[in-house]
Amino acid sequence: xxxxxxxxxxxxxxxxxxxxxxxxVIVFTFLLMRVLPGDPAVFFASGPNAGEAEIQxxxxxxxxxxxxxxxxxxxxxxxATGNLGRSMNTGQPVVTDLINRLPASLELTFTAxxxxxxxxxxxxxLAALRPNxxxxxxxxxxxxxxxxxxxxxxxxLMIYAFYYLLGIAPDPTxxxxxxxxxPPVVTGFLxxxxxxxxxxxxxxxxxxxxxxxxxxMALFVLAPLARMTRASMLAVMTSDFVRTGEALGLSRRxxxxxxxxxNALLPVITIMGIVFSTMLGANVLVEKxxxxxxxxxxxxxxxxxxxxxPVQGFVLLMAFIFVLVNLLIDVLYGLADPRISIE
Amino acid sequence: MTSATLRHTAYVLRGNPxxxxxxxxxxxxxxxAILGPWIAPYGPTVSNVPMALQPPSAAHWFGTxxxxxxxxxxxLVATRLDLAIAASAVSLSFAIGATVGAFSGYAGxxxxxxxxxxxxxxxxxxxxxxxxxxxxxxxNRVENIIYATAIINLPFYIRFAxxxxxxxxxxxxxxxxxxxxxSHVRVVLLFLLPNVLPAxxxxxxxxxxxxxxxxxxxxxxxxxxxxPTPEWGIMVAEGARFITTGKWWLVVFPGxxxxxxxxxxxxxxxxxxxxxxxxMRT
Numbered sequence: 001x002x003x004x005x006x007x008x009x010x011x012x013x014x015x016x017x018x019x020x021x022x023x024x025v026i027v028f029t030f031l032l033m034r035v036l037p038g039d040p041a042v043f044f045a046s047g048p049n050a051g052e053a054e055i056q057x058x059x060x061x062x063x064x065x066x067x068x069x070x071x072x073x074x075x076x077x078x079x080a081t082g083n084l085g086r087s088m089n090t091g092q093p094v095v096t097d098l099i100n101r102l103p104a105s106l107e108l109t110f111t112a113x114x115x116x117x118x119x120x121x122x123x124x125x126l127a128a129l130r131p132n133x134x135x136x137x138x139x140x141x142x143x144x145x146x147x148x149x150x151x152x153x154x155x156x157l158m159i160y161a162f163y164y165l166l167g168i169a170p171d172p173t174x175x176x177x178x179x180x181x182x183p184p185v186v187t188g189f190l191x192x193x194x195x196x197x198x199x200x201x202x203x204x205x206x207x208x209x210x211x212x213x214x215x216x217m218a219l220f221v222l223a224p225l226a227r228m229t230r231a232s233m234l235a236v237m238t239s240d241f242v243r244t245g246e247a248l249g250l251s252r253r254x255x256x257x258x259x260x261x262x263n264a265l266l267p268v269i270t271i272m273g274i275v276f277s278t279m280l281g282a283n284v285l286v287e288k289x290x291x292x293x294x295x296x297x298x299x300x301x302x303x304x305x306x307x308x309x310p311v312q313g314f315v316l317l318m319a320f321i322f323v324l325v326n327l328l329i330d331v332l333y334g335l336a337d338p339r340i341s342i343e
Numbered sequence: 344m345t346s347a348t349l350r351h352t353a354y355v356l357r358g359n360p361x362x363x364x365x366x367x368x369x370x371x372x373x374x375x376a377i378l379g380p381w382i383a384p385y386g387p388t389v390s391n392v393p394m395a396l397q398p399p400s401a402a403h404w405f406g407t408x409x410x411x412x413x414x415x416x417x418x419l420v421a422t423r424l425d426l427a428i429a430a431s432a433v434s435l436s437f438a439i440g441a442t443v444g445a446f447s448g449y450a451g452x453x454x455x456x457x458x459x460x461x462x463x464x465x466x467x468x469x470x471x472x473x474x475x476x477x478x479x480x481x482x483n484r485v486e487n488i489i490y491a492t493a494i495i496n497l498p499f500y501i502r503f504a505x506x507x508x509x510x511x512x513x514x515x516x517x518x519x520x521x522x523x524x525x526s527h528v529r530v531v532l533l534f535l536l537p538n539v540l541p542a543x544x545x546x547x548x549x550x551x552x553x554x555x556x557x558x559x560x561x562x563x564x565x566x567x568x569x570x571p572t573p574e575w576g577i578m579v580a581e582g583a584r585f586i587t588t589g590k591w592w593l594v595v596f597p598g599x600x601x602x603x604x605x606x607x608x609x610x611x612x613x614x615x616x617x618x619x620x621x622x623m624r625t
Binding site for chain 2: 020021022024025028029032144145147148149150151152153157160163164165172276278280281282284285299300303304308311312314315318319322326
C-alpha cells in the first residue's frame with residue numbers, strides 16, 4: 001500500500017470518528033438554546049418589536065410547539081441549511097455576520113500561531129542543546145511567566161508601552177486605520193487582499209494594527225510550545241540515531257535540524273490541539289482589548305445585550321473549527337510520522 | 344506523614360527553594376483573602392471624586408481609579424472573591440470529576456464508554472468559549488462563573504481519575520479488599536480514591552491557577568461579577584478605558600495580583616509533583 005493512500009485512509013477514518021463529537025456539539029448547543037433565558041421565538045422573529053401574532057407564527061414555524069426530539073431534528077435541518085437565526089443588534093442573519101467577520105478572527109489567530117511557532121521552536125531547540133545554560137534559564141523563565149500573565153493584561157500593557165509611551169504603535173482599535181484605504185475584498189484577510197491589489201500602504205497599515213494583538217496571543221501560547229519542543233528535543237538528542245549520526249561524522253547542524261528536529265516535532269504537533277483551543281479562547285479576550293471586529297467580539301456584544309442567536313452561532317462555529325483543526329493536526333501527524341499510518 | 348516523607352520533602356525543598364517561596368506566597372495570598380477587608384486602608388467601594396485618577400502616592404499606594412477609590416484597598420479586598428471563585432470551582436470539579444472518573448475506570452464496559460464520550464464532547468469545545476456559553480445559558484451571576492469554570496475543568500479530573508484507577512483496579516490489594524467482603528462502592532471510595540489522591544493534588548494546584556485566569560477572564564468580559572464589586576478581572580476591564588491616556592496603575596496592580604496568584608499556584612503544583620512523584624521531576 002502506498003504511503004499517500006495510507007494517509008488518505010487514515011484521514012478518512014479520522015473524519016468518520018469525529019462525527020460523534022460533532023453530533024455531540026450540535027446536541028449540546030441545542031440544549032444550550034433550550035435553557036437560555038428568554039423565548040427563542042422572540043429572538044428568531046424580526047426583532048424586539050415583533051408583535052404577538054408574529055412571535056406565535058415563528059413559534060409554529062420553528063416547531064417550538066412540537067416535542068423535543070422532533071425539535072432537535074428541525075434544528076439539525078436548520079444547521080444543514082445554514083439557518084442560524086437573526087441577530088437583533090445588526091438585523092442581519094447570523095450566518096452572514098459570521099462569514100463577514102470570520103476572516104478578521106482567523107487572520108489574527110493564524111498570525112499569532114505563526115509568530116508563536118517561529119519563536120517557540122528555535123527557543124526550545126536552543127534551550128535543549130545547552131541545558132542549564134543562560135538560554136535555557138531564560139526560556140524557562142519566559143515560559144513560567146508567559147502562562148501566568150492573563151492575555152487581557154499583557155495586551156493592555158503592550159498598548160501602554162508601544163502606543164502611549166513609545167508612540168510607535170497605531171491607535172489600538174480595529175483592523176485598519178480610518179485613513180488607510182480599504183483594499184477590495186477577495187478573501188477577507190486584509191494582508192492577502194492588500195497584497196493582491198498591490199496596495200502596499202494599506203498592507204503596512206493593516207500589518208501594524210495586527211502586530212500588537214497577534215504578539216499578545218503568541219506570548220500566551222509560547223510557553224507550552226517552547227516547553228514541549230525543549231523536552232522532546234532533549235529526549236531525542238540522547239537517542240541512538242543521533243549518536244550514530246554524530247559517529248558517522250555528520251555536521252552538528254545536519255544532525256540537529258534534519259534528524260533530531262523532525263522526530264522532536266512529533267509531540268509538539270500533538271499538543272497543537274490544546275494550544276489551538278487556548279488560542280480560540282484567548283481570541284475572545286484579545287478581540288475585546290483591541291476592539292478587533294471578529295466573530296468573538298460579535299458574540300460578546302450579543303451576549304451582553306441578551307441577543308443570543310449570535311452567541312449560539314459563535315459557539316457552534318468555534319466547535320466546528322476546533323474539530324476541523326484537530327482533524328488537520330491528525331493528518332499532519334500522519335505526514336510527519338508515516339509509521340502510524342501503516343499498521 | 345512518615346518521617347521518611349518529611350525527610351524527602353525537606354530534601355526536595357532544599358534543592359528547589361522556588362517551591363518554598365511559592366508555598367509562602369500562596370499562604371500569604373490566603374492570609375490576605377481572609378484578612379483583606381480589615382487591613383485595607385480605605386473602603387473598597389468608597390468613592391472620592393476630587394481625588395479621581397491620582398497616580399500612586401504615599402496616601403494611595405496603588406493610586407486611585409476614575410471614582411477616586413483606592414486601588415490598593417480594592418486589590419486587597421478582591422483577593423477573597425477571586426480565590427473563593429477559583430477554589431470553589433476547582434473543589435467542585437475535583438469532587439465530581441474524581442468520583443465519576445474513578446467509578447467509570449473501575450466499572451469499565453458500557454458506563455466507561457459513555458463517560459469517555461461525554462468527555463470527548465466537552466473537549467470538542469474550545470474550553471474558554473464553552474465557559475462563556477455556559478454563563479450565557481445559566482445567567483449572568485457570580486455562582487454561574489463558578490459552575491462554568493468547574494465544568495470546563497471536569498474533563499481533566501475525569502480523565503485523570505479514570506486512567507489512574509484503571510491501572511490499579513486489578514492489583515493485589517484491590518483484589519484483597521474485594522475478597523474480604525467490601526462492596527464495589529466501598530472499594531472505590533475507601534481504597535482506590537485515597538490511593539490516587541496524592542497524584543490528583545498536583546492537578547488541583549495547577550488547576551487553581553488556570554481557574555483563577557479563567558474566572559478573571561470571564562469577569563473581564565463583563566460576565567458574572569458586576570461593576571462596583573472589587574474583583575481583579577473587572578478592575579482591569581475598568582482600567583482598560585484609561586490605558587491609552589497613560590493611567591497604567593489601574594491595570595498594572597490588579598494585573599500583577601492576578602499574575603502573582605497564578606504564578607504561586609503553578610509553581611506550588613510543580614513543586615508538589617516533585618515531592619510526590621520523583622520520576623516526573625524536570
